[in-house]
Amino acid sequence: MGRAEERRARQRGGRRAAPKRRRSSQAGGKSGIRRLFTWKKILGTFLGLCLLGIGAFIVLYMMIDIPEGNADAKLQSNVYKYSDGSVMTRDGDVNREIVDLAKVPKKVQRTFVAAENKTFYKDSGVDLKGTARGILNTLSGKGAQGGSTITQQYVKNYYLSQEQTVSRKLKEMVISLKLDREKSKDYILAGYINTSYYGRGAYGIQAAAQAYYRVDAEDLSVEQGAYLAALLQAPSQYDWASASDTGKKLVQQRWNYVLDNMVEEGWLTQSERSAMQFPVPKDPKPSPGLGGQKGYLVEAANAQLARQLVAEGSADDYKDALSLVKRGGWTITLNIERKKQAELEKSVKDQLTSKLDPKERKVDANVQAGAVSVNPKTGAIVAMYGGVDYFKHYTNNATRADYQPASTFKPVILAAAIDKGAETQSGRPITANTIYDGTSERPVVDHGTEVGFAPENEDDQNYGPITVQTAMNKSVNSVFAQMGVDVGMKNVLDTAGDLGMDTEKLQAVPAQTLGSMGASPLQMAGVYATLDNHGKKVTPALIKSVEHISRTVTLPKPVGEQVVSREAADTVTSVLTGVVDDGTARTSVRDNPLRNGQKVAGKTGTSDNNKSAWFTGYTPDLVTSVGLFGEDAKTHVQTTLTGATGRLPGKGRVNGGGFPAQIWAAYTFGVQSEVSEFDLETDQGAAVQPTVTATPSETPTTEEPSETPTTEEPSETPTTQEPSETPTTEEPTETPSQTPTTSATPSGTPSQTPQNPFDRFTQGSQ
Template sequence: MAMNRQGSARGKGDGVQPVRKRKKINWLVLLAWLVALGLLAGAALFAAVLVYFNQQLPDFRQITEYKPALITRVFDRNGEILAEYANERRVWVPFSEIPKPVVQAFLAAEDSGFFEHGGYDLKAIVRAALVNVMTDRTQGASTITQQVAKTYLLSNERTFTRKIKELILSWRIERAFTKNEILELYLNRIYLGNGAYGVAAAAETYFNKTLAELDLGERAMIAGMPQAPSRYNPVKNPSAAKARRDIVIRRMESERFIDNAEADAAVAAPLVLNVSTLKQGEDAPHFAEFIRRLIAERYGEDALYQDGLSVYTTIDLPTQRLAEQAVYEGLRTFDRRRGWRGPLAKIKDMAQWKEQLAEIAEKYAHSSRLGEAAVVLKVSGKDGVRVGLADGREGSIAPESAKWTGKGLNSLVKMGDVVVVKASQIDKDNGKFTLEQLPQVQGALVAIDVASGEVVAMVGGLGEGEGFNRAVQAKRQVGSAFKPFVFTAALENNYTPASTVLDAPVVFKTGEKEWKPRNYDDTIGGLITLRDGLAKSRNLMTVRLAQDVGMRNVADVARRMGVSDRVPITDLSVALGTLDLGLMEMVGAYAVYPRGGEYVPPVYLRRVQDAQGVTLLRATPACEGCLAQLGAKPTEPPPVPPSSGSRALSPQVAYQMVSMMEGVVESGTAYSLKKLGVPLAGKTGTTNDFIDAWFVGFSPDIAVGVWVGYDTPRSLGTGETGAKAALPIWQQFMAGVVKNQPSGDFRVPSGIEFARIDADSGLLPGVNSKRFVTEAFVAGTVPTDVTPDMVDDPTGSFGGGGAGGGIDNLLKSFGIY
């Protein structure tokens, strides 16, 4: 066998082999296989992605457990919002209560195919991807369902993995919730700028309206905000907000939610805002802060700011506004009596006055309700005084508003002076201001509903409520306002209102120290009745009375009436009010008298509910239906003792004190109250050196107390008594109260007998009696003796006549002289 050149062996019959034909490739089949393999690979990849992300996805059922941070609202007794507390403004509204036009506005703006897709819109995703790749613009494609998934379950990071998770969760959400449920989740959680979360909160924030009150343009503006809440914020960017609003309106037209005429009218309308912030208790700042602390202590800060509590208080805002105004005007009047103190500060560089004024104004921000800091820009005889404010406003001070200073306006200030001004009520819109002065003195007022013990008004001082609340936190000497407790103890220990006590000098010794009390006017009255002694606030007879009755009994009366249990039982000066007490406890104690002797602790809350309406706290009424019972007939006995109260005094003693304290109004230190023309009773209080001024009193329906003084104790000024400094505030407030709520008469319990007696002797009238009074006695205690004839004693030894004459002889008979 021969080998060829390549070394191949040739066999028998070797020759050239025929060439085989190659088979044609079936490209269609190959393509089909490739597609199939691609689909399989894609499916496998998709499955792998699902498995991978499924392990990282949050449980979408967490949505059902979502607990939104809601606004806690504090209401007055009439349901008016007093204050709101929240970390973010959010109001949750069930879908059934969201008006259909609001829903349509959001569908047009955000997801017109919402009711057709299954959670995501592939066409929108592709379109957005092309826009993002081919242009510099960024376009979103998220459906409402995707936004729900992102808002409730994911973060705001802009990553591919987050988008995948969002799509998967959207698909699941669509199968677990109805479309309406998804819309409810969306419309209540979406952020809409200015701290507002959800459509209801946005309606309140921008327009101060409910959802049902929004018009077409307002709905469209809110619906246009989710894409960019900051960019379309109507407060900061009104033009951008309007442009976006108009786009939404046209989309609503294209979706046939509205017709062309409606759209044209809405687009042509201006964008008008009525911005509303969370109410901070502006009408009752100290009470609102008091309640805020009370709720925070009881339920915790988290509950207060996140749980959406509804807190129904006892405060009555119309009455509260009367109280705030009375305190402000009363302290303003007092401060003006003390004179003009000069400007607050001086701006040296007038080129920078706005910046410097802003810094000064910030220091006095807590007093913004009383006036605003302004700098004097110009002083001229022709134009008067021109001022500028930190916010850029300018105006002039009305010359007549400076009359209280006793000087001409132009002589009071110079250019650069910083003064306090207030927009004139007469010409508020044209830059007219009045010259003011921030009072340095402080004051407080408390008003309690007699029947229920509910606090209906509380003023803790001038300025904002975050600081010291003088109505409940301050303890100050009460002066003669303490005397009713002494007289009450006397009535419980065999005295009557007609009993006479010697009003004459007395000396008390404690070791080597001597105490010599004296009357305010340094006069002596001789023998005077308890009624006259209380009405004229006689110190000497009060101390003698306390000594005879015993301070232990006085302290016991005060304790039963809710006043401090720390009343000393050996210090007779306490009878004249040297003890430090709070305004709230004083008013609560005085309310015992018109309530028929029952003590009820002050009540601040009526009801507290959680966001679901479950009642967490309900105050037990002190006396269910008390007002109706008390108002029946003047001669009927007081109502059944309140369930939450305690018997402090007998109804008879309580009424005797009411009658005697009416004498303070009829002929005593509160005589000016007579002009109100309604039954009133009370007691003034003034401490040594005129440091504290008080008036505490009541009508048949309301007990009210007023305190005036400086936070750091110092004299209010000579003659600034309770009748001069505190009573005018009480009177102005009560004038408004009785005008709005006419009062009946004080209720008289059974067991009381009335008798006409001699007002000086306290005995039955004699032939020469000059003054008479119809006195209230406990049955069986009416005097039987008749006032003796005193024809040879024209000065009247039985009191009321001042020093000299018959009183001198009387004092000698007692061994005083």
């Protein structure tokens, strides 16, 4: 541009126009942005992202399967109850007992739906808004937020973990959708209420019902169910026992919220709702453990259940069955009666353990007690004492079978004799009035041949010719050793097995007549319960019933068939009343001021070297076997009881008629409700007729029998004479005739008694 033109331009406006090229460039930029962000492109991008998300979700849905449940979420405890249904204890790492939804009242079920997810019965298992909000909160670091459905919460509890990650939430959503399609709403709701944590260490509604209200889930009221449902939002903050004033106010508000929702959904009427009051929970109590007697009871119950699982074919062997029991989930109701259990424990303490002083006497540390009490009509074990404390002495003294039952075995020999119709070697039937030679260390003879067994009576006392009744009263070893051979030791052991003893591996030798095998108080209680039950087999049962969510167990009947005749059983019972009224148990039992005329039968026993002492006795309604065992506190080997509680050594034996009978009497007479009498079908024994009593002497004299037979000079082969119907007591020779069981006039010149080759079995037993 020339100067003239510039001048003219200034004159026209003072400015020169902007170059067109520059204006064209600016306009072109604006149109480019518009072209990049058109509504079509934005919509297309959004739809693309949606399709991509849907595709990704479809892939996730196809890839993610419903997994196995969490091992921790499956853990349960076993629950053990007394016969009246009250909880005795629980055993397991997690306090959870899964219950079938059908056992939870319908309105209680709906309290949880009203609290957590009113649309539960209509939705597809997922709350999309709540899940999206949860994902956003997780990404932004705000932590967990509410909004999940019951299905999602169950999936989180049972299939996944509690971690707050996007991947876990996506898995939760996918599994919830699948679970809702594959399972019923009841299945999901049952899983939810059984896996949720309610505070107080309680997992699942059953444990929570017990923890807060001391009832089972099936007995919860709607008000109580609403509290438990409200509790799930904040178990620690809403636990009434520990909640602050604010916490109590909040949980009451939520409780009202739950019930109001139920009215809104038509699950409660307004009148029902208006009548409801807040159910204040009970104070928490310590979780029941296994201390004291509970551990013994749990162990014994587990053992019985495991044996039954093997018998039913639910497990290959006992080990596998016991493992199955300990996995949890069992509700086991025992036959144990609370009152009788408490009274048995008190009797042991009052009569024995309170008198032991291990610091003063070393032997006192070695005294162990065990006892089992059985209802003979039902076979139910109503009380059991396993030891001073499960955590101090793990071996259950009530079920251990490693100590000799001693003379408590003698009634088995008599039962076999009468049941088998056995005769003495001279051909006379064995009855309560049959006369035997009661000389201590008299050799046992089998049809003229000495069998090499000559047991010593207690304190080496000689009784002379005495009746079976008196021999039972005085617990005369020599008489029952000979009787065992007369009956046949195989027959004796067969009868013992029929009555409930473990005789499979025992040898049929005369030494067994002293009770030299092993037996437990449980076994002996079963033997005597069968006698008390008139010969019908009683197998003591600790378990009353068993429940499991996925298994059914059928328990055998404790009372079975007739195993010995009623006459045999009732005769033994009749004879055993003499032991109490005129024998080794009279001081502790007959003269007990609490007896009040109660009819009692029983037998004492004191084993070789005083390693065990027993009293097993019964009334018409209750059989109890009490055993004391000497066990070294450190090495656990068997040791003597002699000298325990300060008794002088030597004569200071702990006899069956002492502490065991005292424990028995204090317990039995303490729980008896009324005096009862035996219904016996027999004409033998102390219960129906007087007995002939023999007085022991060191130098016996010879008395003439009632028919006054003549006395003959002894010969190398002595003759055998039959006793009169009411025989008198005579003194035998030290070496009996070839048929010593029926001789009323023994030979006059004794011979030397051969050395006894069974010395370890011949310690006097009472």
